[in-house]
Amino acid sequence: MVIYLSMIENDEDIDRFENLYNRYKQLMFYIANQILGDEHLSEDAVHISFIKIAKNINKINNIDSRETKSFITVLTKRTSIDIYRKNKKENVVSFEEHYLDNNLEIACDLSDDSDSFIVEAISKLSDTYKEVFILKYRHDLSNKEISKVLNISKDNVEKRIQRGKKKLQNILIDTEACKSGQI
């Protein structure tokens, strides 16, 4: 592949990009392959993800931080899902069967935490809302920045945030109802 990314504008960023590549390529491939179940497509997903990372290199500070890992995992996952959808009609391992069913369980052991109720509810949201929430509320990206990372319109980002909040609220209400024996 020929690619020129003068979008990385100084050698400090280039070094950071190279370190990111060495640090996360295996993890990114793992994420992509969980979704795509195809090594060639997964490598494509990793490559495209790095192009997106290059465009957002200024948002990355500490390579080993949880913030960086979070950003990269969300971005790689989204890229992989986009590729999966494009290849849906081809012979690709079923995302629903091999990824969603084996989705990772969040161990919400936060019994002493006053936020545990909400955290648990967030874990029940679909990935569509989780990724927008993570980019918005953890990484403090603007709706426009999120739209570029996820390759969706700004309007769509706003709708997802609003719907995500509504769904979160409903989950909390339902959970509360269950606990109080109303359901």
Next chain:
Amino acid sequence: MDKFNITDEDLVRCVTKFDDLRIDSMYKDEAKLNHTFTKEFENKMDDLIYRDKKEFSLNRAKKVVVGLSIMILCIFSLSLSVDAVRDKILKIIEEIKTEFTMFMFYKDKDNINSGLVEPENSELDLLKLPIPQYIPSGFNEVNRLESSLDTIIIYQNNEGLQIRYSISPIENNTITLDTEGAIIEELYIGEYSAKYIEKNDMKQVFWNDDDYIYLIDCNLIDKEDLINIAKNVKK
């Protein structure tokens, strides 16, 4: 926090907690991940990382600012399967994304195996490659970057303006072009359709023939000059 009335402050706090749990839960065995990436992938990434590094050093040394973003390539002339003796079958897929356009070239492997396509050297032989026979006055070659994937020649004038010529064999190749907010025009270079792309100070023209993908990009020279360079790429 009022019951079920979640504020943005609540979300900042709780999404971060959730996300920390997500990360900690997902990849406990990260150190054991050991996928062996294909040579093709490694080459793509090397090209991405190390070329930028080399070019940036060159640019800085010469106090040149190579504008933002860039590039890349190309397409079309699907008529190649009809006209002339086209011994290479290409599939070109153009994917347009919000921020960039990706062109993927595929050679038909069956035809390669059947001997219709002669084996090519892994290294480009610059003596046999088409290169620009016209470069605007004041520009001189300052660098060449050669690899099995492509060859790039960089020309520069005294003001630090650059012209970059890139030629890549059409293998199974993917080329990504930063088209976000760019002006894109269709034109012809000889018999081959081409694309002219202008974004900020960066102007690019790219096209392909039966054998190669070509890209010329520059900052701040005239569009006509750029197209003239393209029309004078010859062996």
